[in-house]
Amino acid sequence: MDPAVGGRRRAALSKQARYWFDNTLAGGAAALIGWLAVACLVIVVPASAVLVWTDDRAPDDRWAKAAAVWRSVGQTLRLGGEAGSPLRVALSVLLALVALFYVSTLVSLITAAITEKLLALRRGHSTVLEEGHTVVLGWSDQIFTVVAEIAEANTNQGRRAIVVLADRDKTDMEEELRTEAGDTGGTRIICRNGRPTDPVALERVSPATADVVLVLPRDEPDEDAEIVKNLLSLRAVIDDDCRARILAVVRDSRYRLAATLAAGPGAFVLEIDDITARLVAQCARQPGLSLVYQELLDFAGDEFYVVDAPAQAGRTYGEAQTAYVTSTVVGIVRADGALRLHPTPDARLCADDRLVVIAEDDDTTVEAHEPAAVDTSVIVSRPPTVVRPERMLLLGWNRRARRIVRHLSDHVAPGSVLHVVADGEELTAAEAGAAVPQASAGLTVELRRGDPALPETVNALDVATYDGVIVLGPDRGTCGGAPDDRTLVTLLLLRDLERTSGSPVAVVTEMTDDRNTAIAPVGPGADFIVSGKLVGLLMSQISQNWHLAELFEELLAPGGNTIQLRPAGHYVRAGCTASFATVVESASRRGECAIGYRSRDRATTGPDYGVRVNPRKTDVRRWNGNDDVIVITRL
Template sequence: MTQQHTTSLRLRLRYRFDHLVSGGTTALIGWLALACLAVVVPASTVLVWSDRSAPTTLSGRLTAVWVSVGQTLKIGGAVGSPIYVLASVSLALVALLFVSTLVSLITTGINRRIMSLRLGHSTVLETRHTVVLGWSDQVFPVIGELVAANANQRRSAIAVLAPQDKVWMETEISTRVGDSGRTRIVCRNGSTTDPIELCRVSPHTAKAVLVLPPTGDGGDAHVVKTLLALDAAVPGPGPGEAVAGRGQAVVVAAVRDSRNHVTARLAAGPAGHVLCVDDIVARLLVQTARQPGLSLVYSELLDFAGDEFYPVDAGDLVGRTFGEALLSFATSCAVGLLHGDGSVALNPDPGAVIGPADRIVVISRDDDTAVREDPARLASLVDEEAIASAGPRPAPAERLLLLGWNRRAPLVIEQLDQYVSPGTTLDVVALGEYAATHAARAVTAARSRLEVALHTGDITDPLTLAKLDVPSYDAVIVIGETEHAAPDAPGALLPAAPDPDPEGRADDRTLVTLLHLRAIGDAAQRELALTTEMSDDGNRLLAPARGGADFIVSGRLISLLMTQISESPYLAEVFEELFKAEGHEFHLKPAADYVRTGSEVSFATVVESARRRRACAVGYRLRARSATAPDHGVRINPDKRHRIRFSEDDWVIVLAES
């Protein structure tokens, strides 16, 4: 039985038109000419026959129709001998073809240029700009901090290269970052691992290049390939080759896994700085867990909106001691020396002499607020009777709790063993066979100070947490569980499907755990000392925790460090020492160890007391304001003339070796 088509006339006409267009350019021109003649000739005939002044003879009217058709189709419509008419029409057709082709070429070129600009394939012609390679959630805090750092500059530019749509990137940055002020943000589409496409953002004329680690397990390999591509795109001994006689471009990259750190450093070359997310986060987790409030100190120092590290000229302090420099700045805190060879000495001996090539590293609101004062004038503010004479308190053994497990957990245990006092115990609660197996390896490793015990359990289960007696611990560390089962577990028929957002799921589990811990703390009427690791700063805002709680947000932390180093390369050495156990680092010490509590003292007195203990006092934290936003009781770089009344529960923030 034959099936009949019942399509409408519109569909049949559309089908025939599509078939006509598919016939090619020649057929399309021919049919277009016939269609024009089919319309123009009858219309011209009507015009001539309806014109009262038209010729009366048939030949005259036909001539008038020809003239009208020629003028309409821009082919002249000349009248004369057949040869004359043919030559006239030929010239008109040639002129028409030439003009049409020229217009087509111009239109095509303009459209191609517009599409090229829209796709982000053009080259950025900037100098002394900052290049950001890669796209992840870290790009927004990086650009935000760079905009803040460039706020006092007349002209600055940021060039972003990523395998994303240019318009989409610009829209996302505008939405998430907001007003960029005087800084121009230019986005380009391209692969960061292709040296040719890398040249679109002109890394050879940039003052700094930041390589962001993309999300996912293969992110570190991508960072290494990008660094190698950068080396190929910028010929020379390394990606930090001298730029246009203006010095070296600072190359700052980050990798997540500590096992890839050495490889990335080799790819970055001698002028590159590679941060290891795992190492830095693990060290800060340990430091903050033992000193609640320390995360607030680092947030203040790493954010361009607050007080930061600046090197200032020694001036008339050359030949004098570093101890004298401590009381030579009323509105800044001296914390170290930047030597002429680029090396940095944090918290040097108070008797160290400042050389002519040395610069003093200070914590200050801005580079122009580090104004020197007469040391004798500030020394007159020191109250000798208010300085505490008792020695430092011995660190007691502690009971610590680690909830969750990921690849950073062994580093946390290793760092804890370097910090804690002998006899300290750590209970680890991990979920799943994979976590338990890897935790067992870390737990059974030789430890000199720390005793570690492993417990298997789900940290999001309130029954598991209830059995732990959480309020009895001195500190609790909660880390994200990104690995719940081995991807190649024995006996599995198929490999486990990869989680598209493991860090997001880890944050979700952390939020649930914090909910239960808050309920436990409320029931025990006790404030738990919590230190929490998160990957997304947006999730930190949702966290059910007390005001001023300690959060180590890995993405934002690394972004802040990268931008600080890109603006001041010497800070790479400063942060390296701050984040290792054997170096000088920030501590929150009891205020009673430094000054007499209960009476007002000047901060100059605190600085002098810390100097006698070979430390640099940079601020304080008040217990009574620890739950009050936005500073939560933390005050960095107070005026030396500022007077404060400390209680037994307050802390002094010092830079010291231990």
């Protein structure tokens, strides 16, 4: 026979044998058990025979050796192994099979129970037994900032816990938080699976024993109704006298009242679209302001604290401002809980009042032995206010654009112009102009059709003639991709136009993902308003100190105290050398509270880009004419 033909025949037989074997395995559990028994016998019977035939003590009789082989096989396979009459052998095998069935069933039940328990733990369906923890309801881009910032705030508070409830896989949540939030130190992260609108799922995270409950916003304002439902479900599982404080975020102002009513008394609801729009409008007129808010909102540097100050009882607010060298006093919390941000200097402090300060930590506010020296000879009088019309440029349009236009119109001088360059069938000149309140005659809005992501649109603009440029991305889900993608293209075109013209452009950019700011083609120290990170920072700050909710609401509300950048030459003589205490005194004389400065000479140098919040009052430096003083003042 031809060897090649024989080889092909053997290969065909091998394939048929494998096919037959696979079909028998497909027969189910009975076939698997049968093949397992055959495989065991193929190994056990020959091995037992060798053991018996090689044993010097084995009987000489062949049937006796066979019985010994049977006993060895039976003991190995736990089949009894009794020798004797066929009935005796059959009964021993039957009893062994019953015992084997019982034991294997018991083991399988125990294994199934353990597996079910492990699966339940992996699914995140077990109840959290914690007290004083932070509960985060929902999953959005803000969660990574919230977890990272709260963990940073807990570094000196021992072991704390953050419990996350979201309708996602528990393992996936834990992995993403480890990757995006980084090392959380002694703060434990506990994830549970479930819908935050389900009271049964809410019970798993023990909100009644939590210190604070944070309800994260949804991606779209149309989904704010679900936030209201989350809050209603939360109120269904906790009592009115529960210790937990509730902080929620909505995007649309139409849902803020409903969310506040659903959350119950003592809760606080942030409206993030309006806060974002207000900051964009402020930063467009004051380049560098976003860096100040970044410093005040994160826990990495100096931030707001509320501290006890019994030694200041009976003194005035002005005297308290000069009593601390390493902290900046910016307000008072009265005994009834009412917060007064930057009151008048003659406001008297009572015994149970507390101070609102900017400090490195809440335990670093220590009264100095003597106030820092003030050089009154370099203090200058307030220069006359010069009001001039402004020219602003808005590239792009989204749901927050109308609010941005409205906030700009509240503060610009009469005769100011805002040019809007945007594309989209839904945007009309009437809609752009309708964003300006009828009572405001200060701002005129002009619309030019064009796509800000196209070179011909941007190159046709005389960008150097504008006092400020605002770049907005489209709303999520309306552009066929991430909103920041088109924003980055517009910034790239502006950067090229700036390079070819040689004229710097003051640009403030709204983004949704903070990771994109690292690759944005803009100059160092540029202004970014990242809505997702902003709400995460605000929620983290308020969760650690509930009084800050009222403070930030006033800072970001129209008509109240706000943070401003003012030329240093308005406070001290340009080119002079003086302590920061001198600047604080000069600002206090005109009803303002100086909290820091920005050195324009270092405006392009990281990581602070010239911004210094809460410097020591004893720090002495040369005040240049292009420096800015950061003040809290009422417009």
